[in-house]
Amino acid sequence: MGVIETNSLTKTYDGKGGISDVTLSIEEGIVYGFLGPNGSGKSTFVRTLLGLLVPTSGEGFILGEPIGTTKSREQVGYLPELFRYPNWMTGKQLLESHADLCKIPARQQNKRIQEVVDLVGMTGREKGKISGFSKGMSQRIGIACAILNDPKVIFLDEPTSALDPIGRKDVRDLMAYLRDQGKTVFLNSHLLHEVESLCNYVSIVHQGEMIAQGPWRELMMTEARVEIVTAGSIAAPFPAFVTSYQKGKEQEGRMRWVLELENETDIPKILHYLSSKQIDVFEVKPNTPHLEDVFLHWVNQKKESAYVDNQ
Numbered sequence: 001m002g003v004i005e006t007n008s009l010t011k012t013y014d015g016k017g018g019i020s021d022v023t024l025s026i027e028e029g030i031v032y033g034f035l036g037p038n039g040s041g042k043s044t045f046v047r048t049l050l051g052l053l054v055p056t057s058g059e060g061f062i063l064g065e066p067i068g069t070t071k072s073r074e075q076v077g078y079l080p081e082l083f084r085y086p087n088w089m090t091g092k093q094l095l096e097s098h099a100d101l102c103k104i105p106a107r108q109q110n111k112r113i114q115e116v117v118d119l120v121g122m123t124g125r126e127k128g129k130i131s132g133f134s135k136g137m138s139q140r141i142g143i144a145c146a147i148l149n150d151p152k153v154i155f156l157d158e159p160t161s162a163l164d165p166i167g168r169k170d171v172r173d174l175m176a177y178l179r180d181q182g183k184t185v186f187l188n189s190h191l192l193h194e195v196e197s198l199c200n201y202v203s204i205v206h207q208g209e210m211i212a213q214g215p216w217r218e219l220m221m222t223e224a225r226v227e228i229v230t231a232g233s234i235a236a237p238f239p240a241f242v243t244s245y246q247k248g249k250e251q252e253g254r255m256r257w258v259l260e261l262e263n264e265t266d267i268p269k270i271l272h273y274l275s276s277k278q279i280d281v282f283e284v285k286p287n288t289p290h291l292e293d294v295f296l297h298w299v300n301q302k303k304e305s306a307y308v309d310n311q
Ligand SMILES: Nc1ncnc2c1ncn2[C@@H]1O[C@H](COP(=O)(O)OP(=O)(O)OP(=O)(O)O)[C@@H](O)[C@H]1O
Pocket: 013, 016, 017, 018, 019, 036, 037, 038, 039, 040, 041, 042, 043, 044, 045, 081, 190
């Protein structure tokens, strides 16, 4: 059984919104990406898994325990998307109150708090009042609270939304660290590149429906696009597997091309082809598809398969 398992899990609000019919199984020790635009149902799904919302139908398990039970919650950590902490507290006081809630024995609290404060890059600053924290510092202290009880499963809802690029990288490194410690991280995000660098497995959700799930690389292979800079123009046409190409401006004897391929695995074939024509290549840059393109692709796939099923 996976660390997180759901079977047709559904949570709607009086029949509207929310998320419907999600079946998934997540193995231990990975960062699992739950990817979807705003309003697609990501927070609803996480809150249902945590037992903060009662499912409309279906079932779910965390570490083999039915969702909503104390046992299922004992080993999880959670960073909500919109969190507010009391402004009058210091970061350390906030962590102490969480430590009490997690029943961490008093004599172990200082050591554990120091560990998580160091891990989230807040060393020394935890003594300041929350009212003086920037959004990024609040986000970090929120993550510290989520991992304080050393949970096996950690739910992070848009954890980098308030962070600058350096802060985002720190949080990505932290997620990778937790994964390497054998933890399972469930990451809600609407940012393709955030999920891309960390998650081998993802679900894509759209308008309250799971439209695709599987290995990241397979789901992103909606269409491969590659930018190539060659020496001069190319006399012969590209081979047939290049479905379309655009020629850029020639600059200092070099030409930039944008090629569309059916599959990423065609990139080496293009390089073989250019080398066989003795054309020098200066740059090869695979283009990551835009999130909107990926969603559109899978929404259309889903519609097509529904049409085939109905025939
Ligand atoms: N308490 C609620 N009552 C009624 N509808 C709700 C409630 N919470 C969420 N919804 C609706 O359910 C849908 C999914 O919302 P949800 O917040 O789960 O999506 P999300 O993907 O997490 O979006 P975001 O990233 O913007 O938070 C939306 O249409 C939203 O309006």
